[in-house]
Amino acid sequence: MAAPAQGEDSDDGIDEFMEKFKTQKYKNAFNESNWEEEFDKVPMFMKTAPKNIDPEKHPDLACIQSIIHDDDRTPEEKARSLKDEGNEYFKEKNYKKAIVSYTEGLKKNCMDIELNAVLYTNRAAAHFHLGNMRSALNDATAAKKLKPDHIKAIIRGAQCSMELRNYAGALQWCDEGLGLIPTDKKLQELRATADKQKREAERDARKAKVKVKKEQNEKEALLAAIKERGIKLLKTKPSRHRGSDSEDDDGGASRALADLELDGIGSQEATGAHVYMDEQGVLHWPVLFLYPEHSQTDFISAFCENSSFMDHLAVMFGEELPPWDSERKYQPQNLQLFFEDPEKRNLYQVDLEKSLLNILQHQRCSVKAGTPSFIVLVSGSPFSKQFLSGKKVQRLK
Amino acid sequence: MLSDGEAKELLSFLTLEMRADVKGQATGYILGLTGNRDGCRYLQSKPDFLKALVTLTRDPSIAIVKDCYHALVNLSADETLHQPLVKETDLLAILFQNLLDPEYMFADRICSILSNLSRHERTCRDVFSALQEQKIGLDKVVEIFCTEGFNKKASLHYLGPLLSNLTQLPEARHFILDKDRCVIQRLLPYTQYEESTTRRGGVVGTLRNCCFDCSHHEWLLSDAVDILPYLLLPLAGPEELSEEENEGLPVDLQYLPEDKKREDDPDIRKMLLETLMLLTATKVSREIMKNKNVYPIMREFHKWEKDPHVISACEKLVQVLIGDEPEAGMENLMEVEIPKDVEEKLKELDTKEQEQMEKDKQESEKKQNESPEGLER
Numbered sequence: 001m002a003a004p005a006q007g008e009d010s011d012d013g014i015d016e017f018m019e020k021f022k023t024q025k026y027k028n029a030f031n032e033s034n035w036e037e038e039f040d041k042v043p044m045f046m047k048t049a050p051k052n053i054d055p056e057k058h059p060d061l062a063c064i065q066s067i068i069h070d071d072d073r074t075p076e077e078k079a080r081s082l083k084d085e086g087n088e089y090f091k092e093k094n095y096k097k098a099i100v101s102y103t104e105g106l107k108k109n110c111m112d113i114e115l116n117a118v119l120y121t122n123r124a125a126a127h128f129h130l131g132n133m134r135s136a137l138n139d140a141t142a143a144k145k146l147k148p149d150h151i152k153a154i155i156r157g158a159q160c161s162m163e164l165r166n167y168a169g170a171l172q173w174c175d176e177g178l179g180l181i182p183t184d185k186k187l188q189e190l191r192a193t194a195d196k197q198k199r200e201a202e203r204d205a206r207k208a209k210v211k212v213k214k215e216q217n218e219k220e221a222l223l224a225a226i227k228e229r230g231i232k233l234l235k236t237k238p239s240r241h242r243g244s245d246s247e248d249d250d251g252g253a254s255r256a257l258a259d260l261e262l263d264g265i266g267s268q269e270a271t272g273a274h275v276y277m278d279e280q281g282v283l284h285w286p287v288l289f290l291y292p293e294h295s296q297t298d299f300i301s302a303f304c305e306n307s308s309f310m311d312h313l314a315v316m317f318g319e320e321l322p323p324w325d326s327e328r329k330y331q332p333q334n335l336q337l338f339f340e341d342p343e344k345r346n347l348y349q350v351d352l353e354k355s356l357l358n359i360l361q362h363q364r365c366s367v368k369a370g371t372p373s374f375i376v377l378v379s380g381s382p383f384s385k386q387f388l389s390g391k392k393v394q395r396l397k
Numbered sequence: 398m399l400s401d402g403e404a405k406e407l408l409s410f411l412t413l414e415m416r417a418d419v420k421g422q423a424t425g426y427i428l429g430l431t432g433n434r435d436g437c438r439y440l441q442s443k444p445d446f447l448k449a450l451v452t453l454t455r456d457p458s459i460a461i462v463k464d465c466y467h468a469l470v471n472l473s474a475d476e477t478l479h480q481p482l483v484k485e486t487d488l489l490a491i492l493f494q495n496l497l498d499p500e501y502m503f504a505d506r507i508c509s510i511l512s513n514l515s516r517h518e519r520t521c522r523d524v525f526s527a528l529q530e531q532k533i534g535l536d537k538v539v540e541i542f543c544t545e546g547f548n549k550k551a552s553l554h555y556l557g558p559l560l561s562n563l564t565q566l567p568e569a570r571h572f573i574l575d576k577d578r579c580v581i582q583r584l585l586p587y588t589q590y591e592e593s594t595t596r597r598g599g600v601v602g603t604l605r606n607c608c609f610d611c612s613h614h615e616w617l618l619s620d621a622v623d624i625l626p627y628l629l630l631p632l633a634g635p636e637e638l639s640e641e642e643n644e645g646l647p648v649d650l651q652y653l654p655e656d657k658k659r660e661d662d663p664d665i666r667k668m669l670l671e672t673l674m675l676l677t678a679t680k681v682s683r684e685i686m687k688n689k690n691v692y693p694i695m696r697e698f699h700k701w702e703k704d705p706h707v708i709s710a711c712e713k714l715v716q717v718l719i720g721d722e723p724e725a726g727m728e729n730l731m732e733v734e735i736p737k738d739v740e741e742k743l744k745e746l747d748t749k750e751q752e753q754m755e756k757d758k759q760e761s762e763k764k765q766n767e768s769p770e771g772l773e774r
Contacts, residue, residue: 175543175583178579179540182578183578188578192621199648200648203648203652207651
C-alpha cells in the first residue's frame with residue numbers, strides 16, 4: 001500500500017488508520033519474547049515442515065496441503081506433484097516417505113508414460129537406498145517395460161542385479177543399456193565390474209568344489225584304511241540299513257564320518273578331534289581313558305595306532321600322579337585297562353604292551369562315536385574288585 | 398553352355414511375374430549351373446542373370462527363394478563372381494536388410510554369402526561400405542551375433558567368419574578396438590562357445606587380426622578387456638595344478654574341473670597360439686604375460702598336443718615366455734631388423750621344418766581323404 005503523500009487528504013480513512021499505529025499496538029501482535037517461535041509457525045517463514053501436519057495445530061499448513069491434493073486437478077497433475085513431493089522427501093533422505101508419494105503417484109494411473117516411468121525409476125532408487133533390492137529391481141523392470149530407452153532405469157536395474165549377486169543378469173542390463181548408448185561410461189564401468197565379479201564367483205565355486213572333492217577323497221581313504229585293518233566302527237544313531245558296522249556306500253561314508261565327528265567325545269576336553277591318517281598312512285585316534293573310581297577321564301587327542309598303551313601310561317602317570325588320585329595308587333605298573341563289548345556287556349582286559357592297533361583289531365572290540373575308550377582300574381584295589389564283580393571279564397592269559 | 402537365344406529365353410523365365418512352375422524350373426536350372434566351376438564362370442559374364450537371382454529372393458514361393466539363396470551361396474564361393482555380384486546387383490543391400498529381420502528364415506544363408514564375399518580384401522571393402530551405407534554398422538552385426546536366440550530360425554554362426562574377414566580392414570579393427578565402446582569384450586566369451594566350431598573360429602580369427610597392431614596390446618591385456626584368459630581357456634586342460642600355481646593364474650583359469658576339455662579343432666588351437674604370440678611382441682606385454690603365470694598352462698598343453706604344426710607354434714611361444722629378454726633396441730620383436738644372412742638361414746630352417754612336418758603328416762594321413770578347403774558348400 002503506497003503511503004499517501006504528505007499533506008494529501010484521503011477520504012477512505014487510511015490516514016487515521018495509519019496514525020493509530022503510532023500510538024496503539026495492534027491486536028494479535030507477536031509477543032516480544034516469543035516472536036521467533038511464532039514466526040516458525042507461519043507457513044511462509046517455516047524453516048522445516050513438521051513431520052505430521054495436525055490440522056488443529058497448523059490449520060494453515062493443513063489447508064495448503066489439501067490444495068496440493070485437490071480433487072479438481074487431472075491425474076497427470078496430481079501424479080506430477082506427487083512425484084515432486086517424493087523427490088523432496090528423497091532429497092531429505094526420507095526414503096520411506098518418498099516411496100509412499102511415488103506409490104500414490106502411480107496409483108493415479110495417469111496416461112503419461114514418461115511420468116510413470118520416472119515414478120517407477122525414482123521409487124526404485126528409494127528402495128535401493130533402503131536396501132530393498134528386490135523391490136527396487138521390480139520397479140526398475142516396470143520402468144523399463146514402460147519406456148525401454150529409459151537409461152536411468154536400466155542403470156538401476158544393473159545395480160540391483162549386482163547387489164543381488166546376479167552377475168549374469170547385471171551383464172544383460174548393461175548390454176541392453178550399451179545398445180542404446182554405446183559410449184556410456186557408467187554402464188561400461190558397471191559391466192566391467194559385473195563381469196569381474198561373475199568370474200570371481202565362478203572361480204570360488206570351482207575352488208569350493210575342488211576342496212569338497214579333496215575332503216571327500218580323504219574321507220574315503222580314511223574309511224578304507226579303517227576297514228582294511230578290520231576295525232569296527234559303531235554308529236551312535238539308529239541306522240537306516242540293517243547292521244550298524246562300517247559303511248560301504250557313498251552316502252554312508254560321510255554319514256559314518258559325520259558320526260565320527262559328531263558327538264564323538266563326551267568329556268570337556270572334546271574339541272571335535274577325530275581319527276586321521278598321516279602322510280605315512282598311519283592312523284591316529286582320539287582315545288578316552290575312563291577312571292570310574294574317581295569319575296574322571298583323560299582324553300588323548302592323537303594316539304598313534306602303533307604306540308602301545310604303556311607308552312602313554314608311562315608318560316601320563318610317570319612323573320606326577322593326577323591330582324584326583326588321592327591315594328597315590330595309579331602308578332603305571334599297577335594299572336589295568338579294559339574295553340567293553342557293548343553288545344554283550346563283557347569286559348576285556350588289554351595287554352598294555354600291545355599297540356592300539358592290535359587291540360582295536362580284537363574281535364570284540366569296536367569303536368563307538370569314533371573314539372576308542374578304555375576303563376582304567378588299579379589292580380587289586382577294593383574299587384576294582386567291586387567294579388568287576390558281577391561282570392563277565394576276559395582276563396589276559 | 399547356353400546359346401544366346403536360349404539364355405535370353407531362360408532369363409525371361411526368371412521374373413517375379415512368371416508362372417510358378419516355369420519360374421521354379423528356371424531357378425532350379427540356374428542352381429544346377431552354380432554347382433560347378435564352369436557354370437559359375439559362365440554366369441560371371443551374365444549380370445542380368447545375377448540381377449534376376451537377387452530379385453527372385455523376394456519371391457513369395459519359399460522353394461524358389463531357397464534355390465536362389467543356394468545358388469548365391471555357390472556363386473559367392475567363387476572369387477571371380479565377387480565383383481559382379483556386388484557391383485551389378487543390389488545383393489548387399491538386400492542381404493543386410495534381411496539380416497536384421499529376426500524372423501527371416503534364410504538368415505544363415507545370408508551369413509554364408511557375406512562370409513564368402515568378405516574373404517578377399519577388395520570385395521571385403523564393398524561389404525564394409527555397404528554396412529555403413531545401409532546404416533547398420535558393425536555394432537549392429539556384433540549385437541546380433543552376441544544376442545542369444547536373436548533369430549529363432551537361424552543360428553547366425555557364420556557371422557563369426559564374417560567378422561573375422563572384416564577385420565582384415567583397418568577400419569573394422571578400429572571399430573572393434575574402440576576403447577570408448579564395449580565391442581571386443583562382448584566377443585571374448587565366444588572363444589569357448591561349444592555349439593559351433595564356425596562361430597568359435599570366427600571369433601578367434603577376429604581376435605588374432607586385432608592383435609596385429611601393437612599399440613592396443615596393453616589395453617587388451619588390461620582389466621578393461623582382459624583378453625588373456627579367453628585365449629588360454631580353450632588351451633587349458635583338466636590336469637591338476639598345485640595350489641601355488643593355481644593362485645598365480647588369472648581367475649578364470651583357477652581350479653579348472655576334471656572334465657575340462659581343450660579346443661577340438663587344431664586350426665583354432667594354432668590360431669590361439671598365434672594370437673598369444675602376437676601379444677608377446679612388446680616388452681610390456683611380455684612382462685604381463687609372464688607375470689600372469691601363463692607358462693604352466695603351456696607346459697601341460699605341450700604334453701597333450703599331438704599335431705606337429707600346433708606343437709611347433711606352442712614351442713615358439715614358450716621360447717619367448719621363458720627365454721631371456723632380448724637386448725636393448727630389440728624389445729619390439731616385430732620391428733627387429735634381421736641381418737640378411739641370418740634371415741636366409743632362418744628361412745632355410747623354416748623350410749626344412751615345414752618339409753619334415755609335411756612328411757610326418759603325409760605318413761599319418763596315407764589313407765585318409767582330405768576335404769578340400771575353401772569352397773563353401
